[in-house]
Amino acid sequence: MAEKPTRRQFLTVAGASGALALAGCTGGTGGSRTEKGGKQDGSGSKDDSQSSGSSKLKADGSSTVYPITSDAGAVWNSNPPADDEEYWGPSEYDIDTDERLADYWAGLYGFESRDDASAPFDVSVGLSHSGTGVEKVRKGVVDIGDSSAPVSAEFPDASEEELEPYTDHVVGVDAQPIVVSKEIEEAGVTKLTAEQVRKIYRGEIENWSEVDAYSGEEKEIQAVGRAEGSGTDTAFRANMLGSPDAKMPGVDVRKGQNQQVKTLISKSDNAVAYMALAFVGSDVPAIKLEFDGKVYEPGKNLADENYPLSRDLHCYTWEGTSKKEAAFLRFIISEFGQNNYVEPNNYATLTPERRENQLSKLPDTEN
Numbered sequence: 001m002a003e004k005p006t007r008r009q010f011l012t013v014a015g016a017s018g019a020l021a022l023a024g025c026t027g028g029t030g031g032s033r034t035e036k037g038g039k040q041d042g043s044g045s046k047d048d049s050q051s052s053g054s055s056k057l058k059a060d061g062s063s064t065v066y067p068i069t070s071d072a073g074a075v076w077n078s079n080p081p082a083d084d085e086e087y088w089g090p091s092e093y094d095i096d097t098d099e100r101l102a103d104y105w106a107g108l109y110g111f112e113s114r115d116d117a118s119a120p121f122d123v124s125v126g127l128s129h130s131g132t133g134v135e136k137v138r139k140g141v142v143d144i145g146d147s148s149a150p151v152s153a154e155f156p157d158a159s160e161e162e163l164e165p166y167t168d169h170v171v172g173v174d175a176q177p178i179v180v181s182k183e184i185e186e187a188g189v190t191k192l193t194a195e196q197v198r199k200i201y202r203g204e205i206e207n208w209s210e211v212d213a214y215s216g217e218e219k220e221i222q223a224v225g226r227a228e229g230s231g232t233d234t235a236f237r238a239n240m241l242g243s244p245d246a247k248m249p250g251v252d253v254r255k256g257q258n259q260q261v262k263t264l265i266s267k268s269d270n271a272v273a274y275m276a277l278a279f280v281g282s283d284v285p286a287i288k289l290e291f292d293g294k295v296y297e298p299g300k301n302l303a304d305e306n307y308p309l310s311r312d313l314h315c316y317t318w319e320g321t322s323k324k325e326a327a328f329l330r331f332i333i334s335e336f337g338q339n340n341y342v343e344p345n346n347y348a349t350l351t352p353e354r355r356e357n358q359l360s361k362l363p364d365t366e367n
Contacts, residue, residue, distance in 0.1 A: 060126030061133015061146030062231045063257035064276035065313045067345040072332050073123035076102045093336045105331040108365040109323035130231030137318045145316040148231030153244045169315045171332050173348040175302030176309035177286035183269040187216035191288035203250035224273035225251035235311040236274045278345045303348045326362040333358045
């Protein structure tokens with residue numbers, strides 16, 4: 001008999017399913033800037049007077065950041081009570097409250113609990129890619145734009161004045177690995193040098209037989225790239241090839257989301273790709289990368305600050321940060337959120353110093 005899924009597994013799947021259903025249609029449900037975010041109040045944060053009821057908080061964007069905001073959103077919406085230690089357990093984090101999870105975090109900004117134990121406001125998380133997320137938050141379609149690259153890299157031609165309204169909230173760190181098909185790893189390719197990776201994506205190495213470690217029969221390389229405009233693609237070009245606009249003529253196929261890359265690699269016998277660490281598994285093995293004479297190995301030192309494919313994960317807001325946005329972001333950036341929604345997804349948590357720095361960007365709490 002199959003093992004019965006735990007409540008944690010159920011909530012995570014339920015949250016992911018709901019967010020996937022919203023992907024691609026979030027734009028049709030967003031209101032105007034006044035309806036969803038309130039007006040600017042001159043203090044660096046937005047006035048929630050227009051939106052402090054039970055209207056939904058919307059996020060959309062990067063498939064890399066998606067596991068963090070989606071998992072957090074699913075548990076937020078379930079609003080577990082204080083004695084539910086599997087999901088909340090505030091005493092473990094020296095939080096003195098007997099409130100439900102979302103009631104506590106939203107209550108810090110004056111949101112009131114609902115009589116039916118629902119969260120003070122619901123959270124929905126759409127799935128697209130970074131460029132879409134930061135564009136949607138600019139247009140007021142969503143409250144939070146998830147991005148796995150800085151907005152300046154997503155919009156390299158934008159002026160400082162055009163980028164100024166974005167507020168960057170870093171919620172975690174991804175050590176982006178290089179992955180290959182299982183058959184390629186089994187044929188001896190357990191490590192590539194940075195130069196080999198560059199040559200593959202520049203179209204200068206086209207067959208696995210040109211890689212010294214490979215011991216199999218001649219086999220063309222299927223170089224998989226992320227969709228142009230995705231934060232993962234932008235970060236890879238910038239960190240590996242030296243510019244977010246670097247050309248990659250060696251790419252054979254592009255996929256819009258990490259989930260799609262994972263599926264392709266798992267079904268292929270000749271592929272190489274770059275993707276978010278959260279999606280690596282036994283059927284999609286991450287290999288070592290040698291960069292400037294140092295070998296970076298998954299599970300050991302990818303979190304090293306000098307790892308070239310390490311990048312911050314961002315949640316952007318527009319024209320300051322409203323109380324509603326701040327409540328959800330404080331929930332994720334807190335030690336509680338880092339331990340429950342960042343680390344379980346194989347991302348590196350913010351150091352205490354970085355965490356405090358990010359929290360200082362948020363409006364002051366009322367309680």
